[in-house]
Amino acid sequence: GSANAWEVHKFGGASLADAGLYRTVGDLLLRESAGRPVDPVESSDGDAGHSGHSGHSGPIPTMAIVSARGGMTDELVAVVDSALEDMAGAESALSRALDGQLSILKDLAPPEITGEIEARMRSDAADILSVVQSLRMIRSVPPSVMEVVTGFGEIWSAQTLYAYLKHRGVKVAWLDARDVLIVKSDSNAGLGEKGSSS
DSSP: OOSSOOEEEEEOGGGGSSHHHHHHHHHHHHHHHTOOBOOOOBOTTSOBTOSSOOSBOOOOOEEEEEOOOTTHHHHHHHHHHHHTTOHHHHHHHHHHHHHHHHHHHHHHSOHHHHHHHHHHHHHHHHHHHHHHHTHHHHTSOOHHHHHHHHHHHHHHHHHHHHHHHHHTTOOOOOOOGGGTOOOOOSSOOOSOSTTOOO
């Protein structure tokens, strides 16, 4: 383990709008995790720098929380909204959203890294279509459906950043927050304005 505490960084969609911005974010995380210079600490005899500190913090465990890439949430909301009237339109909107993310992914890492991620994303897209197909029958969008569908934007974004960092050769993992965070609510509140189903 590291002697340093974890550092957590949060990146919004505007900072993840294209492949160049994913690189910028990834490179920032790499620099942060490498550590930083620290002021030498004086020993009790007044001799600076001889208390065992090297003048560098050493590696810093680093975590990033990422939003969906810029514009993705709106694209996924359009998939849901389209499904109420026109399933072909929903499929087309989903295809555009997925293709945009895959284009960025493939720009950041080689096929030996992206192949498995692309397969997962395509499977996710098929799941999204399965979920939204029922909306025409119920003629409304429950908040939970909007949350599930738009949540894939964050999942895809995390996997995209993971691919870039893995390609850079660092020890890296990604985590689907749905596997560890469960929010129980008695209310019917959803995502708020962007994810509003009304």
